[in-house]
Amino acid sequence: SQTIHQWPATLVQPVGSPLSLECTVEGTSNPNLYWYRQAAGRGLQLLFYSVGIGQISSEVPQNLSASRPQDRQFILSSKKLLLSDSGFYLCAWGQGSKNIQYFGAGTRLSVL
Amino acid sequence: KNQVEQSPQSLIILEGKNCTLQCNYTVSPFSNLRWYKQDTGRGPVSLTIMTFSENTKSNGRYTATLDADTKQSSLHITASQLSDSASYICVVRTPSGNTPLVFGKGTRLSVIA
Numbered sequence: 001s002q003t004i005h006q007w008p009a010t011l012v013q014p015v016g017s018p019l020s021l022e023c024t025v026e027g028t029s030n031p032n033l034y035w036y037r038q039a040a041g042r043g044l045q046l047l048f049y050s051v052g053i054g055q056i057s058s059e060v061p062q063n064l065s066a067s068r069p070q071d072r073q074f075i076l077s078s079k080k081l082l083l084s085d086s087g088f089y090l091c092a093w094g095q096g097s098k099n100i101q102y103f104g105a106g107t108r109l110s111v112l
Numbered sequence: 113k114n115q116v117e118q119s120p121q122s123l124i125i126l127e128g129k130n131c132t133l134q135c136n137y138t139v140s141p142f143s144n145l146r147w148y149k150q151d152t153g154r155g156p157v158s159l160t161i162m163t164f165s166e167n168t169k170s171n172g173r174y175t176a177t178l179d180a181d182t183k184q185s186s187l188h189i190t191a192s193q194l195s196d197s198a199s200y201i202c203v204v205r206t207p208s209g210n211t212p213l214v215f216g217k218g219t220r221l222s223v224i225a
Binding site: 006041042043044045046088090092099100101102103104105106108 | 116146148153154155156157158161201205213215216217218
């Protein structure tokens with residue numbers, strides 16, 4: 001069966017520090033991979049998606065970047081965090097005609 | 113503009129009671145509609161997915177309906193349990209590639225004893 005792992009679960013970082021969140025998927029190959037952010041009291045916002053190794057599409061301009069160095073690995077990064085980067089970050093994978101998306105457990109990021 | 117509106121924003125019900133959550137959308141063209149359950153601090157988990165031709169789908173005590181003509185969906189929860197306390201998110205997909213999901217802001221359901 002397929003599983004998705006996302007870590008860390010919580011992270012507290014100072015403003016201006018770098019960020020690296022990692023997501024890996026097991027039990028499938030060539031999945032579509034997604035990074036979302038969920039601000040408090042708001043809906044999910046798609047940040048990046050990837051349909052293959054090295055292929056990254058950005059949905060919104062921002063302080064973040066994403067990379068997909070391996071088929072089932074998706075990384076969210078920042079060189080210098082801003083206060084506004086605080087939020088709940090979710091990784092998801094999808095596949096097939098309906099592209100049902102399965103979410104990781106999320107990372108709670110607090111930038112202070 | 114593609115939008116998904118959910119109501120109510122929050123809801124409190126007694127354990128054992130039924131409730132219905134609403135979702136209205138303006139997404140076009142339409143591919144499918146999904147309901148997710150998101151426990152606090154966790155990732156969303158898919159409950160149901162319905163295409164244009166499906167107007168009812170059940171998953172245990174959860175029953176989703178879809179009226180593609182009026183662009184409305186509902187999620188009915190029967191005999192609620194404390195574990196049903198969560199946010200319920202309505203998501204509509206357009207058939208435009210790999211990124212076409214439009215998310216509602218969710219309904220926060222609290223089931224109390």
